[in-house]
Amino acid sequence: MTQPSGPVGRAGPAAPATGPERRSRGLDALDLLDTPAEERFDRFTRMALVLFDVPLASITLVDGDRTFFKSLTRIPQVPEPPATDDFSLACVESGEVLVVPDAREDPSYADAPTVTGAPRVRFWAGHPVHDANGTPIGTLALADRRLRAWDGRDAQLLRELARWVDTELATESEAQRATAVQDALLPPPLVLEGYDAAALCLPTSVVSGDFYDHAGFGDDGHLLALADVMGKGTGAAILTATVRAALRAEATAYARGRRDGPDPGTGSGTGGPADLGVVVSAVNALLVTDLAASDAFVTGFVGWVHPERGELRWVDAGHGLALVCRASGEVVRLHGEGLPLGVVEDGTWAESRVVLEPGDWFVLTSDGLLDLLGGTLESLDEIARLALGAADPAGLMTAVRALADDDPARDDVTVLAIRRTERL
Structure with missing residues (x-):
């Protein structure tokens, strides 16, 4: 069944669950929805594939009930999943790390499109990523079609990678503010x-x-x-x-x-x-x-x-x-x-x-x-x-x-x- 936060950990102090309106404002400010893949984000998902030995890693943005893969890296044998990501939606709505050891046996996810269809996810782990104001707006996530172990070292690695993504998102936000100010001048x-x-x-x-x-x-x-x-x-x-x-x-x-x-x-x-x-x-x-x-x-x-x-x-x-x-x-x-x-x-x-x-x-x-x-x-x-x-x-x-x-x-x-x- 789903493992809540705790030993798995998360970045920084406890983050309260955040409503969709605040997420949408953060995403609107970043203007990343429906934009092409970018190397500055893809490097994190490529790194995750190697560090965790998983076939699929993503940076997923969550706007209301909609999810968007800003970065999706997978091994060639794994088909691209459908756009709907129930795991990331739950992770962001809770503001907590989410680890699902066996999605087929978890009633919350057994019927999810990514579980019943391609890429047939069994294991999933995700860490919230945040805008410059600390609002969870998406996830850095790992998925595997096999059952696998998850320990404190894995949790620490995922936490650090997610912090790097947070830094990139904060830099993007600051850069956009600077651009807006300079354009106004x-x-x-x-x-x-x-x-x-x-x-x-x-x-x-x-x-x-x-x-x-x-x-x-x-x-x-x-x-x-x-x-x-x-x-x-x-x-x-x-x-x-x-x-x-x-x-x-x-x-x-x-x-x-x-x-x-x-x-x-x-x-x-x-x-x-x-x-x-x-x-x-x-x-x-x-x-x-x-x-x-x-x-x-x-x-x-x-x-x-x-x-x-x-x-x-x-x-x-x-x-x-x-x-x-x-x-x-x-x-x-x-x-x-x-x-x-x-x-x-x-x-x-x-x-x-x-x-x-x-x-x-x-x-x-x-x-x-x-x-x-x-x-x-x-x-x-x-x-x-x-x-x-x-x-x-x-x-x-x-x-x-x-x-x-x-x-x-x-x-x-x-x-x-x-x-x-x-x-x-």
Whole structure:
């Protein structure tokens, strides 16, 4: 008959039985139901086959009365079981480890489809697996068509494997939260009167160390920016949020005319029209301590467009990956002599200016796109060809996305492009 928990054990303190509504919320947050098999889960079921010498192991998710095999590993001689898994449903509803020594003799399971039909289970053992909130949402389970012994060592092994699955599920949950936050920080679609515009950000993992930003300030102009934090993953993503916040604050001050160039006599910011170089210096001053503590730096490009006259003021901070592609075919690379942010405390950056005529493109990218095209600065010529050959910036983004799809080992790829379509 069924063995309850006790000597078999389970992960952590006693877990109360959990209703289907809470399970469903946990599964909805993970978004794993009806998704294809993944190696990060299959490795656990493969390991279970070897460790326990069983012909079938699974990670099964339970949503209400429905079960779904997220991972199912079996020896070739064992047919795939039906989708309904009465064992996992009972295990999750109890929140306890479940061991069934002989399902044919157990009245609770003797009529189960997996017992009366393929794969004709006799022995079954399962451990609940949990979401990041500790809610049981499924099982790590073993099944055998033979009777077999079960002892404390087996229980410990199953417990440890289930904990590893819990860790993977928690990581998935945290990653999804991080992705949602970073997606929320991306600006809305870029709209500039008299211009076509588009942008994209393709992380190499769940979050990106690149970001682009734009913001309109009425008649004062429109901010265009892209930054690339050294490194990738969660650490770099945290820094990108900090850089973006500092840049937005200083851009607002610039739009209001408070970021004036230095007065020759006093050295203070009161000596003339607002200067974009002073904006970048102020961002650096805000970030340099945090970047040094993180052993990181940031390359970036900050531009300010006045759409009606086609003027682009810009500052390059060690980035060097901005292009103006003229309708005539001429390509102008916009790169300055400034260092990346976070390298020195008292860095200074110079503002430059370029005019976009109707038909001209402005393209700003991270080095991830260069890597897709060969990895050298010569790849900028190919980026220019892609832009001039595209119908519009949205078409350029489609071409970039296709390149990224063909290279799963790519770095973060971020691109922003505008093309002037008319004279205002």
